[in-house]
Amino acid sequence: MHYYRLATPEHAVQPRIPTSIRRHLPYLLARAYQRQQRLFEAHTRDFDITGRDYGLLLMLESNPGLWQSEIADLMGLDRTTVTYLVDGLQKRGWVAREPDPADRRAHVVTMTADGRTALESIRPAAAAAIDEVLAPLDETERDQLRALLTRLLGH
Template identity: 45%
Template sequence: MALETDLGWAIRLVSSAFSRAAIESVAGLPGGPRGYLVLVALAGGEPPTQLALAREVSLDRTVMTYLLDDLEAQGLVTRRPDPRDRRARQVLITDTGRTRLDQVRQGLTAAEARVLADLDEQEAGQLRALLSKVAQTAQRESGVPVETDC
């Protein structure tokens, strides 16, 4: 098998290139890439509990607590008791958090464009969809939360 067709080689190279291109965009967020993932997850709908959020973004719950403390200190998220279980806390993105997320997404869009420059729009969409499927399988198969970067 040639190096160019090796999955591990390709994933490592693409991951490194994207990380280098994206790091500047998330540098100002508490937790960097982790903080970004939390804001993305929160922007999507119903406020999750801290534990559910940690599972969704594949972070250890202890790491999640410290990360949320930092995000909350900057006014990007807020926590409140869960009305269904007052022992649990829901996490909500604030208006400031949404604004900051939009700014970060603009930088990440530019980083993605640099990494995917040789693909047309359809190919880039297919790649995103396939990688998402593979990532979901990897997360499910691991059985253990996997800490992720952008």
């Protein structure tokens, strides 16, 4: 890319991200997230799923019967966005909504058998994506990153 500029003395200096920006944590965080998103997409191209869909399935796996408002809290999303998200998974037959007998305003969301099957088939691809994202870090560094991000989030 930009061969002409590189070959031309006046333009021989390739534009670079200045150190002030390369050391800027918001920039690093945004680029890391961007890379993670793209690698997840690349690895799960054969499955009709996004990273967030996958995250919600994991959430439901360990926490069956969540209310949509609870999903909104747990994922930091608006109620209407959760409606949209659950709609999509329900159309694929991966989750079901049932009214909560204890509070009929609320709908309880659970994974279906098809959802569990889909989750199992996607899991290896998701794991491969994570492996590629984290490839530059050894186990100790991954633990450090986990600890730092956990502190950052106040968890």
